Amino acid sequence: MxxxxxxxxxxxxxxxxxxxxxxxxxxxxxxxxxxxxxxxxxxxxxxxxxxxxxxxxxxxxxxxxxxxxxxxxxxxxxxxxxxxxxxxxxxxxxxxxxxxxxxxxxxxxxxxxxxxxxxxxxxxxxxxxxxxxxxxxxMLEPLSVAVHMVRQAKVRHGDSVVIFGAGPIGLLCCAVARAYGPWKVIAVDIQKERLAFAREFAASATFEYSGGTAEESAARLIEDNGLGEGADVAIDASGAASSIRTAIHVLRMGGSFVQGGMPHADVPFPMVEACTKELTVRGSFRYGPKDYDTALGMVATGAVxxxxxxxxxxxxxxxxxxxxxxxxxxxxxxxxxxxxxxx
Ligand SMILES: [Zn+2]
The missing domain is CATH 3.90.180.10 (Medium-chain alcohol dehydrogenases, catalytic domain)
Known part of the structure; x- marks a missing residue:
């Protein structure tokens, strides 16, 4: 007591x-x-x-x-x-x-x-x-997790960035990615309310996942958002197997994928696609040097x-x-x- x-x-x-x-x-x-x-x-x-x-x-x-x-x-x-x-x-x-x-x-x-x-x-x-x-x-702790994920993805000015999962970490990833001056930040989720909030908070566009194969979802996401040959960067903040697979299919040749969400178990992974597209695939775990400093800077300047x-x-x-x-x-x-x- x-x-x-x-x-x-x-x-x-x-x-x-x-x-x-x-x-x-x-x-x-x-x-x-x-x-x-x-x-x-x-x-x-x-x-x-x-x-x-x-x-x-x-x-x-x-x-x-x-x-x-x-x-x-x-x-x-x-x-x-x-x-x-x-x-x-x-x-x-x-x-x-x-x-x-x-x-x-x-x-x-x-x-x-x-x-x-x-x-x-x-x-x-x-x-x-x-x-x-x-x-x-x-809030700097979850924000630092997002800073680390976006850093691992090496987001650059003008990139198209797709973020899977519009929970707290996914939303913060959208906001952090925005600070790097991308062309588009697209939030993906299965819940309409979360996507509505994501759009208001930091995403420039949203995509509602509604079943189908990963290839079909990726094709629709690319088409709806005019991503041409595919996205430059995909970040998974959901840990969901369908998101991870869709992320690999949504990327352009030579694109970059970061796994930040923790899956409950190993998931089947489109390795052939990752190999032939020569993707850069990275994990992201908690936060490291300068992530907290960056997060504090983003809050202090009003960027997030x-x-x-x-x-x-x-x-x-x-x-x-x-x-x-x-x-x-x-x-x-x-x-x-x-x-x-x-x-
Ligand atoms: Zn040590």
């Missing part, structure tokens, strides 16, 4: 004990493990499907380690929730998102950020300019308006109900206020 009133040290936390067993627990207040760490009082959390307990958050610095130089008490920051080992070959190659020793918030055995306090190294805290809210700061994706903010005590609303697809993204905040 959440204590009636918060003294200096309660750390009410929302935890997933086992599947469908969500509970509030009072966890110990974290102590700084390194002189480079800072202690944060958490602001709002973002909830999304699949149910990950609080890995998207922002907060206010309340204590700093002895060697912290870039932050001070009272700074408001967005939190990058994964701490890499910094020593392995993946880290040294500059791909720390691929670190096998990554301690990622809300991935067992690590606690999520859905608590009152959280300790994090200073270089994973991104100071928010005054005009950027904590709510927007909490993440506020529009937040359907509503609820109180910490309503976290459980909120998770189920997101799970049922009733809202796109929803923020949970920190234990010490109102809504």
């Amino acid at each position: 959440i204590p009636e009133s918060l003294d200096g040290n309660n750390n009410p936390s929302f935890v997933l004990r086992s599947i469908n067993d969500l509970a509030f627990e009072d966890r110990p207040k974290p102590v700084l493990q390194s002189p480079h760490d800072v202690l944060l009082e958490i602001g709002p959390f973002v909830v999304k499907e699949p149910m990950v307990l609080g890995h998207e958050a922002s907060g206010t610095v309340i204590e700093i380690g002895k060697k912290v130089t870039s932050l001070k008490k009272g700074d408001r920051v967005a939190m990058e929730p994964g701490v890499s080992c910094r020593r392995c070959s993946a880290c040294k190659r500059g791909t720390y998102n691929l670190c096998k020793e990554m301690a990622f918030a809300a991935t067992p055995p690590y606690d999520g950020t859905l608590a009152r306090f959280y300790a994090l190294p200073e270089d994973l805290c991104y100071k928010l300019p005054e005009h950027v809210s904590l709510q927007e700061g909490a 308006d993440v506020k529009r994706l937040i359907t509503k903010t609820v109180a910490f005590e309503e976290a459980e109900k909120a998770f189920y609303e997101v799970k049922e697809g009733k809202v796109i993204k929803l923020l949970i206020a920190g234990p010490s905040q109102g809504t």
